[in-house]
Amino acid sequence: MISMIGKSIRKWWMLFSLPTLAAFMVGFVVPFILGIYLSFTNFTTITDAEWIGVGNYSGVLSDPEFIHSLVLTVLFTVITTVIINVVGFMIAYMLTKKISGSTLFRSIFFMPNLIGGIILGYIWQLLLNGVLSFWNRSITFSATYGFWGLVILTCWQQIGYMMIIYIAGLQALPGDVIEAAQVDGASQGQTLRRVILPLMMPSITVCTFLTITNGFKTFDQNLALTNGAPSNNSELITLNIYRTFYGTAGMEGVGQAKAVIFFIIVAIVAIAQNRLSARKEVAL
Structure with a gap:
């Protein structure tokens, strides 16, 4: 059969x-x-594209706002990747222990991931403005407020999703290996560092890949929370590309060139991270 x-x-x-x-x-x-x-043409629609060579790419590399948004995006991605994975793993590790209400806590932590980014952006704009109002400030008053507000929003949204992946990985670990480590006298911390974390590398690889790519691709949260204010100082690279493409007539080619550069950067970073993480995976 x-x-x-x-x-x-x-x-x-x-x-x-x-x-x-x-x-x-x-x-x-x-x-x-x-x-x-x-990206090598000057166009407003596909039918009127006029070849101009690398002129659009020259405009991209000479755009200080694009360079600023790229640096800000890299910093944002690094910070959120570390926080999301560390906190997500810690929560998953605690919730795989025998504690009452663990299923309820899993649902609660996962819920923010079900809310759309635009809605989350406006919700957190109200929340953060409510906190900052005590100092007569707004989330759009300073790029620093907008940046860290975006970090808080993104971490709050994605930690629960990564937690689910880590829980699945922890539940799939071979119990006999962990028991053998405990029998040999390894403490809980030693077991975590020397046994659990190496065996969890496949899950860590997946979660790191997702958080890095999500960090670079963050758009709707940035649009709703700050819209780049003040003076485009809090805009990430995807919002900069969107504003270039749709914000100014005649800049469609430059916006498309930015999108191609963005794709190359994300592809290189994602492939490099995937290979580096995969090398540390332990074969069972």
């Missing part, structure tokens, strides 16, 4: 994969290639 199913899959796999392949080509590959082409 199994061999018959295997033979059928091998015979008809192309037929079943064609719809997915067609959707992937139409929804990703074609727009991606077209976007690279448009």
Whole structure:
């Protein structure tokens, strides 16, 4: 029976994969290639694109606001990646212990991830402005307030999601290895550092990859919370690309060039992180 199913899959796999392949080509590959082409043109619509070479890229590299948003995005990504993964792992580690109400706590921590980024941005704008009102300040008064407000919002939203991944990883750990470490006299801290963390590297790799890419791609929270105020000093790179593309007529090509550069940066960082983390994974 199994061999018959295997033979059928091998015979008809192309037929079943064609719809997915067609959707992937139409929804990703074609727009991606077209976007690279448009980054070398001056255009307002696809039909009036005029080839200008690397002129758009020269404009990107000479744009101080783009460089500022790139540096701010890198700093934001590093901070949120560390906080989300450390706190998410700590919560997951505690909730895998035998404590009452652990299932309820898991649901509560995961709930913020179900709320859309735009809604979260406006909710946290009200909350943070309520706190800052004691000092007659606003979340959009200073880029520092906006930056750290965005860090708080992002961590609050994503910690619960990473917690679920870490819980799944912790529950899949081989109990005999941990018991052997305890029998050998390892303390709880030693067991965590020398046994649990190395065995958790596959989960850590996934969560780190997700938090890094999410950090670079943060857009809707930034748009709703500060919209780049004051004077675009709190805008991340995705908001800068959006403002360049849609904010000024004739800048579509520069905005597209920024998007291509952004893709290259994120791809390089994600691949490098994935390989570095994968090297530390322990084979069972």
